[in-house]
Amino acid sequence: MTSHIKSEDTCPSGSTSVECSLSGFELLNSSLLNKGSAFLLEERSAFNLTGLLPPAVNSLHEQVDRAYKQLHFFKTPLSKSDFCTSMRVQNKVLYYRLVRDHIKELLPIVYTPTEGDAIIAYSSRFRKPEGCFLDINDPDGIDDRLSPFGDSRDIDYIVISDSEGILGIGDQGVGGVRICVAKGSLMTLCGGLHPGKVLPVVLDVGTNNKKLIDDELYMGNRFARVRGKRYDEFVEKVMTSLHKRFPYAVIHFEDFGVSTARPVLERYRRRYACFNDDIQGTGVVAMASMSAALEVTERKLSEAQVLIFGAGSAGLGIADQIVNHMVSHGVSREQAHAHIHCVDRFGLILDGMQDVSSPAQMVYCDRSVDWEGIDSKNLVEIVRKIRPTVLIGCSTQPGAFTKAVVKEMYKYNKRPIIFPLSNPTRLCEVRPEDAMEWTGYNALVATGSPFAPVNGHTISENNNCVAFPGIGLGAVLGRCEFISDKMISAAVDELAGMSPAKFDSKAGLLPDLEAIEEISARIATAVILEALKEGVVGVEGENSPLGVQVKVPRDFDACLAWVRSQMWKPEYSTLVRV
Ligand SMILES: NC(=O)C1=CN([C@@H]2O[C@H](COP(=O)(O)OP(=O)(O)OC[C@H]3O[C@@H](n4cnc5c(N)ncnc54)[C@H](O)[C@@H]3O)[C@@H](O)[C@H]2O)C=CC1
Ligand SMILES: CC(=O)C(=O)O
Numbered sequence: 001m002t003s004h005i006k007s008e009d010t011c012p013s014g015s016t017s018v019e020c021s022l023s024g025f026e027l028l029n030s031s032l033l034n035k036g037s038a039f040l041l042e043e044r045s046a047f048n049l050t051g052l053l054p055p056a057v058n059s060l061h062e063q064v065d066r067a068y069k070q071l072h073f074f075k076t077p078l079s080k081s082d083f084c085t086s087m088r089v090q091n092k093v094l095y096y097r098l099v100r101d102h103i104k105e106l107l108p109i110v111y112t113p114t115e116g117d118a119i120i121a122y123s124s125r126f127r128k129p130e131g132c133f134l135d136i137n138d139p140d141g142i143d144d145r146l147s148p149f150g151d152s153r154d155i156d157y158i159v160i161s162d163s164e165g166i167l168g169i170g171d172q173g174v175g176g177v178r179i180c181v182a183k184g185s186l187m188t189l190c191g192g193l194h195p196g197k198v199l200p201v202v203l204d205v206g207t208n209n210k211k212l213i214d215d216e217l218y219m220g221n222r223f224a225r226v227r228g229k230r231y232d233e234f235v236e237k238v239m240t241s242l243h244k245r246f247p248y249a250v251i252h253f254e255d256f257g258v259s260t261a262r263p264v265l266e267r268y269r270r271r272y273a274c275f276n277d278d279i280q281g282t283g284v285v286a287m288a289s290m291s292a293a294l295e296v297t298e299r300k301l302s303e304a305q306v307l308i309f310g311a312g313s314a315g316l317g318i319a320d321q322i323v324n325h326m327v328s329h330g331v332s333r334e335q336a337h338a339h340i341h342c343v344d345r346f347g348l349i350l351d352g353m354q355d356v357s358s359p360a361q362m363v364y365c366d367r368s369v370d371w372e373g374i375d376s377k378n379l380v381e382i383v384r385k386i387r388p389t390v391l392i393g394c395s396t397q398p399g400a401f402t403k404a405v406v407k408e409m410y411k412y413n414k415r416p417i418i419f420p421l422s423n424p425t426r427l428c429e430v431r432p433e434d435a436m437e438w439t440g441y442n443a444l445v446a447t448g449s450p451f452a453p454v455n456g457h458t459i460s461e462n463n464n465c466v467a468f469p470g471i472g473l474g475a476v477l478g479r480c481e482f483i484s485d486k487m488i489s490a491a492v493d494e495l496a497g498m499s500p501a502k503f504d505s506k507a508g509l510l511p512d513l514e515a516i517e518e519i520s521a522r523i524a525t526a527v528i529l530e531a532l533k534e535g536v537v538g539v540e541g542e543n544s545p546l547g548v549q550v551k552v553p554r555d556f557d558a559c560l561a562w563v564r565s566q567m568w569k570p571e572y573s574t575l576v577r578v
């Protein structure tokens with residue numbers, strides 16, 4: 001963040017007027033208030049800008065046209081990403097308008113897959129810091145480091161990462177701050193949160209990435225990742241400090257490592273309004289796509305066999321969501337577990353197995369099948385034995401879904417459901433065009449990164465960015481005390497209900513990204529209404545968990561209209577001098 005404005009200076013929609021005490025260079029350097037060539041003549045005069053700008057006064061639309069042309073002077077995705085970053089730190093309204101107007105072209109630039117390359121190159125391409133840096137060597141300085149971002153109601157949403165499991169490219173040390181910035185900016189772009197009220201936070205706890213440690217330009221701590229008690233105590237101090245300073249903020253965990261993501265979530269999910277995007281966000285999107293695909297194939301959720309390849313944060317998060325969903329649709333938890341099979345680096349997770357990447361995987365160990373004489377490390381043999389309805393990849397192993405694997409799926413399913421979810425694009429378990437060709441164009445495919453349509457079939461981007469903005473927005477607007485499993489399940493049902501596949505199976509399993517604000521608003525509404533049922537919304541005085549008054553309409557359509565009205569839009573406000 002390059003400048004900070006107080007909550008009372010902002011308005012939810014980003015329109016109407018804003019009181020401003022800055023002028024001259026200070027105003028031009030405030031990314032939240034700067035309008036560049038769109039400052040009106042009377043504003044230029046009132047804020048001492050006349051000599052700092054060329055005479056033309058542009059509309060936002062004209063500025064977007066110019067910026068879009070400038071963007072195309074750059075030929076590589078990474079240089080386009082640099083351009084977008086610099087626009088974000090200069091003029092937030094223009095940045096969000098530009099990306100919104102070209103969302104399908106620019107999301108892959110400002111988010112995965114290009115963002116992964118930008119994170120790898122963080123220290124070498126660094127220009128201007130964004131976000132807050134919390135250092136494990138300075139646990140007593142946490143609050144001082146947070147203080148430039150304000151207090152109390154100044155922050156609505158915090159994206160936090162310790163950078164150990166960034167996007168599929170592993171440990172990225174301090175450069176992981178960029179995933180917090182990127183996910184935070186999606187909260188504005190897709191979830192309508194005011195850009196001044198979203199705080200990206202990176203925990204620099206060291207890195208085990210030798211390339212970074214050996215890089216003379218690397219800007220983070222050059223020691224091995226701190227683990228165990230010191231790490232836990234630091235995270236505890238961070239969480240209590242964040243909550244104390246910003247008691248109304250929802251906390252979004254992103255890209256923690258496989259051994260910390262789940263324990264950290266479990267430790268805090270009942271204490272604060274928080275969720276883990278890789279576990280719960282990914283689970284929501286995958287479950288919604290699966291639901292839509294099952295409807296197309298006229299199969300029941302309660303009969304589906306699901307094979308998850310790569311049982312880390314995302315894989316197990318999807319497994320949890322499928323179980324929750326089956327349970328909420330009348331299947332017992334034990335039966336639901338028997339429908340899920342997980343493969344990790346040591347093969348299929350079997351009962352009594354010693355080699356596992358994390359203890360959490362044992363929850364999904366296979367008890368139901370006799371594996372005698374079968375190679376439980378061979379994916380073709382596993383598919384032959386289990387005959388899965390759905391195959392999901394979260395393994396970071398490119399090409400793992402070979403022709404033999406896909407063809408084996410096709411033997412047992414007229415319309416095999418195949419979700420290669422690993423990011424970035426190069427790590428995808430199977431390319432959609434291959435999966436489609438090997439199944440006579442009958443597979444129902446959704447991917448983690450964006451892909452072009454195949455033979456008229458839309459390949460939905462099964463990325464958590466379709467879900468977390470709505471979940472986050474709902475939790476923020478509801479001032480929720482915490483985020484329950486039922487609130488997450490409500491998000492699944494709402495998202496699945498928006499699938500265009502029930503009308504046309506070629507149209508994709510998820511709604512089009514062009515409608516992302518509406519998708520987020522609907523998910524947020526479902527989350528709030530479920531939270532109301534559970535009594536965790538900060539409403540109506542005395543009983544309000546957070547003591548904040550929020551008046552939420554109980555009817556879906558009225559609540560949706562209220563949610564929409566609260567969403568920030570990239571439009572310039574009129575500045576009023578104070
Ligand atoms: N589409 C989406 O919305 C999301 C996609 N992802 C992607 O999913 C992938 C995994 O992410 P996380 O779960 O956060 O990482 P993670 O590190 O928690 O999990 C990866 C898992 O894959 C396993 N694995 C590694 N080699 C394997 C092999 N040869 N065979 C089977 N399993 C193997 C690892 O042991 C680990 O358990 C990444 O590429 C990430 O970008 C993650 C979150 C959301
Ligand atoms: C999309 C996402 O959260 C990931 O790849 O980690």
Ligand SMILES: [Mg+2]
Pocket residue numbers: 167254255277278
């Ligand atoms: Mg992630």
